[in-house]
Amino acid sequence: MSIRRASRIAETIRREISTMLLKQEIKDPRIGFVTITRVEVSSNLKEVEVYITYYGKDSGKNRSLEGLGSAAGFIGKEICTRLRLRFIPSIKFLYDEKLEKTMNVLKIMDSLHSDEK
Numbered sequence: 001m002s003i004r005r006a007s008r009i010a011e012t013i014r015r016e017i018s019t020m021l022l023k024q025e026i027k028d029p030r031i032g033f034v035t036i037t038r039v040e041v042s043s044n045l046k047e048v049e050v051y052i053t054y055y056g057k058d059s060g061k062n063r064s065l066e067g068l069g070s071a072a073g074f075i076g077k078e079i080c081t082r083l084r085l086r087f088i089p090s091i092k093f094l095y096d097e098k099l100e101k102t103m104n105v106l107k108i109m110d111s112l113h114s115d116e117k
Contacts, residue, residue: 009083010039013048016082017075026075030067032060037096041089048079048089051096061095068093 018036020026033055040049052068054061068075072091080088 006041006043006045009045010041010048012083013041013079013089014039014050016079017050020075020078025078026068026071028067028071030063031071032056032064034064034068037099045085046087046089048076048091050091050093052093053096053099065093065095 014036021031021034021036034052035055036050037053038051042048052064054064072093076088076091079085079091
């Protein structure tokens, strides 16, 4: 499969899961305020890694990951149906630490800049 097709499918999956969360089609009370930041799809479309960020306390982050993990089968079936895939992808939810690292770097840069003044 081409890289372009994989990135289009990944973006479509990201959009579909975001829509499911927004419309509260996933009815797990553990899932808090999460944002889907990116999706990575394997070359054979059988494995999908969904990266999320969570706004709130760390305990809520873990609960949200647990809730999404337990709903992964339902989400996979919905993705399969909506995108007309031949098989149900195995979905794995992971916390995206890139945003936190970027924010920490920006804080350090701000503190260095304020020290210069």
